[in-house]
Amino acid sequence: MKTAASAADLADIEDLRRQSGLEFMQAILSGERAGPPIGYAMGFALDHVEDGLVRFTGTPHFQTLNPMGGVHGGWYGTLLDSAMACAVMTKVPCGSTYTTLEYKVNITRALPADTEIVATGTVVHAGRSTGVATGEIRGAKDGRLYATGSTTCLIMALPVV
Template sequence: MSLAYPRGVATPEQMAGKTGLEIMQALVRGEIPAAEISGPMRFWLAEAEEGRCVFIGEPDESLRNPQGTTHGGWALALIDSAAGCAAHTTLPAEVGYTTVETHGNFTRPILPDGGQVRAEGRVINRGRTLITAEATLTDSQGRVLAHGGSTLMVLAGR
């Protein structure tokens, strides 16, 4: 997937009967539209497997804070997206989730011209009603830029 893939809201027909993993893999293939946020935030889902998702982000000048580096909210949105989508891969069909809490730690500045950022989300624990997941953002040299975690609530019948 890339920034060129269609964005929008998936129809109920596109989601019906699919597990969370099947939905995430369909997003990677471009069969289901990516979330609208992926355009202005300049990131997309690149990989999905059980309990793990990877997003790729391309920060640019439009995401700068007043000091000229990429705004921390962008990194936190990537942490939340990667952790949440990793959690979604563990859910059966017709079951959704929502974020209860997300936190992040920023370890290096993310520069608007610093190249692609990889955000890897992993499920830590899958409970009946809560899932905990973490995500790590790295640059092209594998250096950690930020890391954090999310607590997600399972929503049956969604």
């Protein structure tokens, strides 16, 4: 997967009109479209895409630590928001997009720095105007649960320009 190096690499409104959300996410996974820079900055990348399900893999490194040496809660939140919302994106029709309305994170145990993880987002509802998804972060090697989450996203038609 390649990462966007500038705003010019990100999708514009016309790109979004031509593809369903699933096609858009598959294009990022295949490298046809650049992925968002947040993944590079935070140490995670898109790993799998299917209808209603998205998986990211990653590793929190030193720059994600809080002052006490633990992985910052914002890292869990960013990763789960990405996985859950991108799962909702796979259900968005051509000519529409989504935005996160709210999300919740439950950290179940401390995640040591440099631990490889898998974050999965799964859609539980996708309607005309809202999508709801759940997510979890697990250790890639041992399957230990580190965090869970839930989100509600607004699904909206792209504006006419």
